[in-house]
Amino acid sequence: MVKRIGVLTSGGDAPGMNAAIRAVTRVALNSGIEVFGIYNGYKGMVEGDIEPLTKASVGEIIDRGGTILGSARLPEFKDLEVRTKAVAQLQKRGIEAIVVIGGDGSYRGALALTEMGINCIGLPGTIDNDITCTDFTIGFDTALNTIVEAVDKLRDTSSSHHRCSIVEVMGNRCGDLAIYSGIACGAEIIVTSQTGFEESEVLERLRDLDLIKKKRQAIVIISEKITDVHQFAKKVSLHTGFSGRATVLGHVQRGGSPTPNDRVLASRMGEKAVDLLMQGIGGQCISIRNNEIISVPIEEALNMPRDSRKKLHNLFDRLV
């Protein structure tokens, strides 16, 4: 059976990564497996920035955002030569298998390492919820809470000043943070890569909200990478009865203490990852589906088409 494993966090950090590190470490140690923390993602693996973890060293972190191991992006990890250096660092320390906590990019690295003889298991650590094979990723629930708290506050001030708040949320190319927060906040308009963005049509809808529906304010939630929200806010002021104000929530969405849901999800997924490594299994990633923790081959996970959020968008349309 595997005697030594490593754990790392990679890509954008996400609240709940620490809870996952803690779960992996404690479940492994309680099963007689030594655990090594690899610092700063694949970068630390290549550079040999690797230290043993103990039960105590992962104490008092379950409630902390960010990642105690640090995270990084290392595009060169795509090169076989760079990965060969990383594998040598692991072999020098007798580390046979790794738990990789990160997003889709990190999963590609995990798959490449598995193909080089180091069994890897991926845990979905990203606020974006853009890993198709799992209903939820670790960090999504916390980021959603952060957005909802911010938008609720924006609504207070918007309605006092007859304003339209245009709120840009993260998600990379995935609209989940936008559609979930839009429903939770009772936004007037949601724009994601799925809805598309017809500027003139959104302005028309805002005019209607002002003139016909007599709304005191309007909230538009828009996914990042779709349009320049500051420019759009100016157009709202020019072409509708609302004055437009843009808020880019930015990296604040990535921080903060993880919600209980994210802590429990991370703990359940961490346990499953260690159980698979103990069975000599690699090249899989952990998912939650219908509240069951399951594993899926990474290759399959990366090629799965994204589930359409049509039902959520339909619900939103029926709530406005």
Ligand SMILES: Nc1ncnc2c1ncn2[C@@H]1O[C@H](COP(=O)(O)OP(=O)(O)O)[C@@H](O)[C@H]1O
């Ligand atoms: N095709 C790949 N092969 C090997 N490693 C990869 C590959 N794609 C990404 N990675 C590694 O994973 C890291 C994190 O990926 P990135 O897409 O930035 O974040 P995330 O994992 O959160 O999606 C990259 O910086 C790189 O080190």
Ligand SMILES: O=P(O)(O)OC[C@H]1O[C@](O)(COP(=O)(O)O)[C@@H](O)[C@@H]1O
């Ligand atoms: O931290 P950076 O480099 O500005 O990256 C921002 C990106 O990272 C994220 O916050 C998280 O993405 P990943 O989890 O895939 O790394 C995205 O929502 C956003 O587009």
Ligand SMILES: [Mg+2]
């Ligand atoms: Mg990603």
